[in-house]
Amino acid sequence: LFCGYLSPYLGTYINNSAVCTVAAFILLFIITFLVVKIVQTIVSSIFGGEILGSLDRLLGFVFGAREGLCIVCVILILVKAQPWFDSSAVTSGSFYWSLLGNILSKPINSVAGIFI
Known part of the structure; x- marks a missing residue:
């Protein structure tokens, strides 16, 4: 980049x-x-102290959860955008897809253009 x-x-x-x-x-x-x-x-x-150590663990959890959510979003985008198999069976019962499906529709359409 x-x-x-x-x-x-x-x-x-x-x-x-x-x-x-x-x-x-x-x-x-x-x-x-x-x-x-x-x-x-x-x-x-x-953050070496006891009180700040707890803050360090809390921030580690928050940023780790955010990173995990980003990874789930990338996987969902790639699964839905690829043209090789029908992904509705994978995403139909998915908890994450029910939460993120509407948000990810625009990135899915953008990435789908790359595969075609």
């Missing part, structure tokens, strides 16, 4: 554009990973 911004700068050192794009992606991934690890270390040292 952002490797296109870094590729021109690496192009002065690397002649092949495909290798340049891959190198930019890897470099951005490593830098982002290191920044996230540094922030994680700082935050974990701040």
Whole structure:
């Protein structure tokens, strides 16, 4: 996504554009990973106390639940958008589909255009 911004700068050192794009992606991934690890270390040292430890667990639960919901949404979008089999048998009794079906209708239609 952002490797296109870094590729021109690496192009002065690397002649092949495909290798340049891959190198930019890897470099951005490593830098982002290191920044996230540094922030994680700082935050974990701040939340080291007993009271803040409970807040850390609560926030971990909230963000974990949100991440799980995002994964369920992606799976539902892919299952409904694919043209290879009828997914109504899978989603007809689904608790998540009954909650998220109306919300996911627009992303499903957008992704369905990719499969066709």
